[in-house]
Amino acid sequence: MAALLLMLFNACDGFQVSDNGNLDGMWHLVEVDSLDNNVSADFTYSGIYWSVQSDLLALDDKLFRYESCFIRFSCKDSRLRLFDPYLNNRDEGDIPISDVAKLSPFGINALDEAFAVETLTRKKMVLKSQSLRLTFKKN
Secondary structure (H helix, E strand, O other): OHHHHHHHHHHHHOOOOOHHHHHHEEEEEEEEEEOOOEEEEOOOOOOEEEEEOOEEEEEEEOOOOOOOEEEEEEOOOOOEEEEEEEEEOOOOOOOOOOHHOOOOHHOOOOOEEEEEEEEOOOOOEEOOOOOOOEEEEEE
């Protein structure tokens, strides 16, 4: 029994634990509000998800209309900064994104963009950029 426990602890030696708190997990984009014209759009059935783990954010469209992406992030002082985006291409290597149009379906409108974190609980996240307010529910 002791040998088995020792093997389990050694197997987890490289396991990295995130300190992202409530930010970690899979977030479903459910509402987008335009701050420019006060128009709200229901995104409940959009299939758009942000998945947070360690220092990487995966952007996925579960309806397969848009290419999946990865983007680095930092979260400090109620500010979420997204930067260094890549298209997910495991076969040929991830491809750096230079056209923000690849990110806009996910609510991101700059290659390096900062959001104010208005709400962040275990089940709800609200982010505000210069032009949008994004509301997410955690799955």
